[in-house]
Amino acid sequence: MKNYVLTPGPVPVPEFVMLEMAKPIIHHRTEEFEEIFYKATQGLKKVFMTEEEVLILASSGTGAMDAAICNTLSKGDTALVVNGGKFGERWLKICKAYGVNTIEIKVEWGKAVSPKVIEDALKENxxxxxxxxxxxxxxxxxxxxxxxxxxxxxxxxxIILIVDGITAVGAFPVEFDKWGIDILIGGSQKAFMMPPGLAFIVLSKKAWDFNDKSDLPKFYLDLSQAHKNSLKKTSPWTPAVTLVIGLNAVLEYFEKLGLEKLFERHSILSEATTKGFEAMGLENFAKGCTSTALSVIKSPEGIDAGLIIxxxxxxxxxxVAGGQDQAKGKIFRITHMGYVDKADIISVIAGVEGILTELKYKFEPGSGVAKATQILDKL
Ligand SMILES: Cc1ncc(COP(=O)(O)O)c(C=O)c1O
Structure with a gap:
């Protein structure tokens, strides 16, 4: 049976990227690789919408989250953490590991944080x-x-604003320089449509000032080392050579397509998925604040999402991915990032229609596919 990986990371990788990465390995301390590395950092600046140096780390996304904390904060500092899901929780865990105090803004799962609540917390603390x-x-x-x-x-x-953009950067606009974000993080196995293994992180001048004063321990993820080396077109430790080569293929494709078109793709896939499932009576879990990087769909009342998955x-x-903790059995999650196309969305909706028919859920067969197909015509 043919497998379709439609999870929000890892995502399907296009063949042209796999073929680039299948070429013989080259050594990283060479002019040839330095040019490749430099080209990647330049391409990343465009996707991160910044003039600052975007650092390439050989780690998963969590490594860059860890680096963001230990490179800017000090023991006993206080961070305000928006916790509206598993990855908000991860910020809390990293802070705890480093002895950084936290004030938690708990957000109901499926809802977005209100900036007013953050404003009030900042006034109070x-x-x-x-x-x-x-x-x-x-x-x-x-x-x-x-x-x-x-x-x-x-x-x-x-105060600095640290943004985990692991399923945002490359999927929709996150304007680092213009909005005045201080740290922004991306990950290879998401909208960069690559295998896992690379994380990207950029710091504002303000964040680098924080770095000067930070006293938390760091070695492998010491960003000042990564920065110094990046300016010399290299990295302090052995880089993930093959992945950086693959990254350049992706960045060239992004350049050719144009960022606007790239973001529009995610947007149309997201709209088609949401409206397709809605036509079958299935609601989006993040109604009104939907990330276009993925669709999180609620299982119909009385049907365990695990059966659909x-x-x-x-x-x-x-x-497709399921829900965790309180959302377990209630939702299923589908990627719009990576090498996914119209046919993938039509297929997954048709697949869910097939499963729900077996489970005796009452809906008009074909309604989801019909609605999604109509919207996908925009692509
Ligand atoms: C928003 C977000 N943050 C952090 C992570 C953790 O990244 P990684 O699993 O690459 O360490 C993920 C991965 O799914 C994520 O989606």
Whole structure:
């Protein structure tokens, strides 16, 4: 059976990227690789919408989240953490590991944080040094209002805004320089349509000032080392050579397509998925604040989402992600990032129609596919 990986990371990788990465390995301490590395950092600047140096780390996304904390904060500092899902929780865990105090803004899963709540928290707690938030919370499919949150920190030099953009950067606009974000993180296995293994991180001048004063321990993820080396077209440790080569193929493709078109693709795939499932009576979990990087769909009342997920895998070879913790059994998650196209969306909706018919859910067969197909004509 043919397998379809439709999870919001890892995502399907296009053949042209795989073929680039299949070429013989080259050594990293060579002019040839330095040019490749440099080209990648230049291409990343465009996707991160910044003039600052975007650093390439050989780690998964969590490595860059860890680096963001240990390179800017100090023991006993206080961070304001937006916790609206599994990845918001991860910020709390990283802070705890480093002895950084946290003030938690708990957000109901499936809802976006209100910038007003953040504003009030900042007024109440003058000691807050950083705000930690996701641009796209992958466990719930929510997009948090980063531009508005940045308005609260942009003109202050005593606080930085750290944004996990792991399922945002490359999927929709996150304007690092213009909005005044201080740290932004991306990951290779998401909108960069690559295998896992690379994380990207960029720091504002303000964040580098914080770095000067930070006393938390760091070695492998010491960003000042990565920065110094990046300016010399290299990295302090052995880089993930093959992945960087693949990254350049992706960045060239992004350049050819244009960022606007790239973002529009995610947007249309997202709209078609949401409206397709809606036509069958299935709601989007993040209604009104949907990240276009993925769709998180609620299972119909009385039907465990696990049955849909298992059914898709067994019957059609389609792999979608489930919910975690409180959302377990209630939702299923489908990527719009990576090498996914109209046919993937039509297929997964048709697959869910097939499973739900077996489970005796009452809906008009074909309604989801018909609606999605109509919207996908825009692509
Ligand atoms: C929003 C978000 N943050 C952080 C992570 C963690 O990244 P990684 O699994 O690459 O360490 C993920 C991965 O799914 C994510 O989607």
């Amino acid at each position: 003058k000691s807050i040094k950083a705000i930690l938030v996701q641009a796209s919370e992958t466990s719930t499919g929510v997009e948090h209002p980063i531009e508005d949150i940045a308005k609260l920190t942009k003109s202050r030099d005593d 298992k059914g898709l895998k067994k019957k059609y070879g389609m792999i």
